[in-house]
Amino acid sequence: MLRAGSKRPARMAIMLITTSNSIRVKPRLALYAFITGIDSGGEGGGRSRRLRWQAGCRCRQGLAFMMPSPCRGDAMLDLGLREWWAICQGLSQGAICAVARKGGIHEHRGGLFRLQHRRFALIPALEHQAPERLLPALRAHHPIPIPPPGQLLLSAWAEVRAHWLLRRREEVDQLAALPGIQGLSQQELHSRFTYRGEEWLSLVLLQASVWRQPPPLGDHPAYGGCRSWIPLQAPLPIADSAPVLPAQQLEQAQRTLSQHFGDSQDMPE
Template sequence: MACQLALKEWNVVCEAIACGQQIVLARKGGIAEPEGEFELPKNRFWLYPTHFHEAESKLNLLGQKLLEDHPEFTQPPASPEVTMHLVCEVAEAIYLEDEAKLDASLFEQILNREALHARYHYRAPGIHLLVVRAYEVSHVQTITPTEAMSGCKSWVELPQPLESGELRPVVAESDFEVRKNLLLSALRA
């Protein structure tokens, strides 16, 4: 499968997804996006690890443990190259306007409660939650970012479609379905 779209996300969040600890992404929108709002242009994308805006104080205990296990995530990269090894598929996209239901997503991500609620309130109340199924690729890709990929934006168009090769699910299908359905039922209750 070839894909040209990538979603920028903190290194530590990419690691949480790669370990199967996280299946939901909470997105608000970057200042470089139209009207500052998050949009979902496609349901499948590469996960593009970044240090941009990364902060230990915004992570729960699992996230802090991942940072402790991966001190390289706290340092600026030695090389400008970005290595991508995960492709995600959006299983469900929800725009959540009811803040009371937001905490249900805490069990499926590594942001702490304060950071998640701060994102919810950034600019105007509401947040996009993407339930993602992650896949390890057999063809790891390394790119050199262009100027167009820099800055505070969620999505980057890669210079060309990148081939992923075979995809191996990070979380078994039956486990993913149980976790997804529990989360969705809590969010829609």
């Protein structure tokens, strides 16, 4: 590859790093690649540029942990995930780090949830939440506050870090017994597991980030209905936001969940 005006090719170094000689993970996940430098000099100025990029995952103790994709400060969100107010608050405050999903009557594919997007705003839903359907730690977020007229109570957005499909009842019981992961009661988890006569449950590990000053989000009829994914009428910036939980805590959560439920499913783009 030649830089414009230069006679010599840019130099590019790629390093493959693993932490163990016996790591057993999918090949595409066992890569931690750095393009550590593109050093190109011009004929006259002698100046050099160095570009750094990193992608892939970090392999630690046999576990592949998906690294977050770089977020530009001017990036925008054009989709939202509807979730109960109490669950949104739990994610925003770091009390939980995952959501258990099955779907609603207005979903595509016969009312069943599908993880379609990697990054989205958390849109609080005011319907159907009841204290008995929540874990005790999240019941303090009930009743639901009344938002200003024409506005939604927005506080956070999220990025998917991993997800699993639970297909056995004993897995649902295991999930219910894990502290600090999700916010639904054991009875509610089983109710969702058997919803529509299909026994499975989607568990999604999230990195939630909160805005220091949440952007305004006006309510709209298109945001209603029992469905998961909401195209936003106006995009939301992710600037001026910060992750709720440190990366190490999410890594530990993923290790715990992988021990119970196996490798993460393929990630959405």
